[in-house]
Amino acid sequence: MQSFRSEIENPFVSEEIIELDRKIRLFRNEKMDEDKFKSLRLARGIYGQRQPGVQMVRIKLPFGRVTGDQLLRICDVSDEYSRGRLHITTRQDIQIHYVSLDRTPELWNELDKDDVTIREACGNTVRNITGSPEAGIDPDEPFDITPYAHATFKYLLRNPMNQEMGRKFKISFSSTDQDTALSYIHDVGLIAKIKDGQKGFKVIVGGGLGSQPRSAEPVYDFLPTDQIIPFIEGVIRVFDRYGERSKRMKARMKFLIKDIGLEAFLDLVEKEKLALAYQSYPISEEGFEFDRSVVDNIKVPKIDIKDVQGYEQWIKHNVFDQKQSGLHSIGIKVRLGDFYTPQARKLANLIKDYAANELRFTLRQDILLRHVKSELLPLFYLELKELGFTEIGFNATSDITACPGTDTCNLGIASSTGIADVLEDVIDQEYPQYKNNRDIYIKISGCMNACGQHNMAHIGFQGMTMRTPDKRVAPALQVLLGGGALGNGEGRFADKVVKIPSKRGPQALRLILDDYDKNKQDGENFMNYYDRKEQTYFYDYLKHLSSAEDLSAEDFVDWGNVEKYEQKIGVGECAGVVIDLVATLLLESEEKTEKALASLEEGNWAHSIYNSYSSMINTAKALLISENKKTNTQIGIINQFEELFVANGRISLNTTTFPDYVYQINRNKPSKDFAKSYMEDAKAFSEKAKAFRTLELADADK
The missing domain is CATH 3.90.480.20 (Sulfite Reductase Hemoprotein; domain 2)
Known part of the structure; x- marks a missing residue:
């Protein structure tokens, strides 16, 4: 495998692409731990597919904005490195599939020529910032959110504080109270407001979908525009330090807020203010005016x-x-x-x-x-x-949202695109009155992770499996009803009604629409109709579809497939030998102090400080892992390291405690002097840890 040489002008991106190529070679040569390589790869938008040996590459497009030149560049990349298909995601990204891992540095290099990135499109990072697609042209908007969403994207891109969080983090900007960017399902949602002639945002936090959906909670009815980036930075820093890291299903920010309470969470955010790079961050609208x-x-x-x-x-x-x-x-x-x-x-x-x-x-x-x-x-x-692009039904009932499901996703349980295709045909052919109806939305996900947003739909379907009495496994759908956006940062989640074989999905949709058409009152929308009838009514109404005792051979073949269904998790990720994770973490600590030095030399004190902090956390985590201790949260790492290594004198920190050593980060304003001294502390701590580890291994060999 040859080394890749980047020829792009941006030195930061060039360095990142060369680093990706180097890490791929280390991984291929079994000199890099698989989990650490996976973390780096995902943070570069490279996601293992269900099909072995190929990758899905997610192209990050803030608030979905694309110029003609950028779209042409994406086409060039898709034709050269993939198969010419572009998939639009529910986060306004573009995904291309079947990409060779070894060619991803070249792909990234080509995209950057038109200022398109894959950086932080996947992984435990701040994902693509979404925004109302009609921003800047909506007659009802108080102002254009585009400059503010763009500034937030630029501020967070490559920011060291959001590179290796416990889980992903999502931000949205909505233009109006209609909330078309769905703020209530985001970690941080912002809705444009005007107060006393001043521009600002309503801010809500802690939302999310998945198997346990949660609505975001209001924090500010109005936050001036110069305060949104400082507030978001404080929130991310708290999530990074206190958020769960080992139990993946409990690692989103919504669980942290649920566990400690919103008030305690906001107190922690307040305590971060001193350490922020900016107490006020004015955002200019220059360059975004429409000509x-x-x-x-x-x-x-x-x-x-x-x-x-x-x-x-x-x-x-x-x-x-x-x-x-x-x-x-x-x-x-x-x-x-x-x-x-x-x-x-x-x-x-x-x-x-x-x-x-x-x-x-x-x-x-x-x-x-x-x-x-x-x-x-x-x-x-x-x-x-x-081009085949004049079909009516844009943003309507017949415009069904679906994730890739078992087509390409490792986590897919049942086909979401297959059933979505069939249901669109049912509406087009049998229910023309719904082709342009914008009161009912249908969404489908291939598993509980809700990438298709099924649990916030008026009518939702989730891919599952079901067993027959003789233990055979068939593809199934969980039917959900009654969800939807309510506006101004509020929404509700659909109720799980009944699980049915996948092949009965069209019949279920027909029954639901027929019942609504027959029994709705004048002017009654679907959510109100569902509330009036209630969950039990629909369960009883659809229950006869749920039986697994009378399945035909066809019921064991999922939509869009010809072969019998098999329940399995895709292999997708490249195999590799798991090596010494402790050594890998210690090596990464050194790399982070090198990045701290680089940021210091650039005059970016805040980035330097956070890289030094991350180095300390990695170093402590490495030694805790060497003793088989849990490292679920950064706060847990800090406290446990103090107890196991410092308090008993195994590692000396010159009369201070490890929490005091680390928490200098939020007790000092960012400055050149503090950034330099904190970096030196991180380097000294790394050296102590390496010396301790060397002696430990030597004793073990005796």
Whole structure:
């Protein structure tokens, strides 16, 4: 395997790409622990697929914004390193599949040429920051959240405090009280507000989906814009230090807040303020203003529309007025979030030539074109129709959200894309009245992790299995009802109603829609209807579908498959020899002090300090692991190290305790002098630990 040499201009990215290539070679040569390599790989957007030997690469696109040039670059990468298919995620990312691990440094190198990154798109990091796709064009928005979401993304990217947290961390920005970025399911959700003429945000924290969904709780009704980044940084630092790390299912921030209470959590955030790099972080809107002249100067070609009825339906359902007079956005329904590079290339050139060179991917796995003037709508209709992009149903009942499920995901239990495809056909062919209905949303996940957001849907399906009386295993679906967003940071989660064989999913949907059509009261939406009827009614109504005693051979073949279903977890991750994790952690501690020195020399005191802190934590964790101790949280590591190594004199810290040694981080303002002394403390601690470990191993060999 040859070493990769980056030729990009950004020295930080170049260094990261070269580091990724080096770590891949170390891993291939069995000189790097598999778990540590996995952590590094995931933080670079590289995720093991269900299929052995290939990777899914997630391309991080903050708030779903993409220019035509960036989309063309993504197409080039997909064609060269993958199979030409682009998958839009519910976090407004793009995923490409079947990528060789060894080629990922080259892939990243190519993407960066148009300022596109894969950094922190997966793993225990701050994931892609989502935002209302209509931000900047919504007639009802108090202001454009785009500059604020972008500034937050830039501030957190490569920030040492969010590289190796206990679990992922999610942030959203919503333009209006309609909350189209779904703040209530995020670790930090922000909703644009104006108070006394000042711009700010309502802030809520601690939301999440998964097997135990939890709504975020309000913290501020109004927080000025210059305070959002300091607050987010304080929250992340507390989560990093106090959050669970070993028990993966309990490692999200929502569990930390549930365990200690919101008030205690916010007290910890308050105590971090002194250590923050900025007490106020003003965010400029410069560079984000819309230049109307770009669109006004576009020449309008003469277009003859023959399909007048189709055009009028498209205008009615897929075209929306912007707050900019005479301009429109165009919604494109992308079935299951999948489209291909020939379509994407034409779309990229279309927005470059006839719009403002920008589109946004949506949280419903669709595309929103922006800044199209009225006179160009006929042209866009003909061009999009040729691409298969004029289907009505954008952001409607027939626009079903689904994760990849067992197609490519290691964690998938049952096919989500297969059943989603069938259910869309059921609606299109049998329930035309729901094709453009925006009161009922259907979402599907292939497992309990809820990447398809099934448990916040009006009608949700979760991939599962069920056993027959003779112990055979069939693919199944948990039916959930009654969830949905309520607006202004509030929402509710769907109730689990009944588990049925997957092949009965279409029948279940028919029964639910038929019952609603027959029994709803005038003007009654689906959530109110569900509340009136209640969970038990729907269980009794659908119970006959749940029997596993009368399954046919067809019921043992999942949707979109031809072979008999087998319950299994994908192999996806590359195999490797597990080596000395203690040695790996100690080596990483040295690397972090090197990064601390580099940040110090750059004048970035806060980054230097956090790298030194991380070095101390890694060093302490290494010695605790050597004695088979639990290292669930950083606070636990700090306290346990004091008890087992310092208090009894096994390691001396010059008359101070280990907590006092480490907690200098939040007792000092960031400064050059403190960053330098703290880095020297981290290096000295690392040397003491290595010497202790050397003696320990020597004694063990005697």
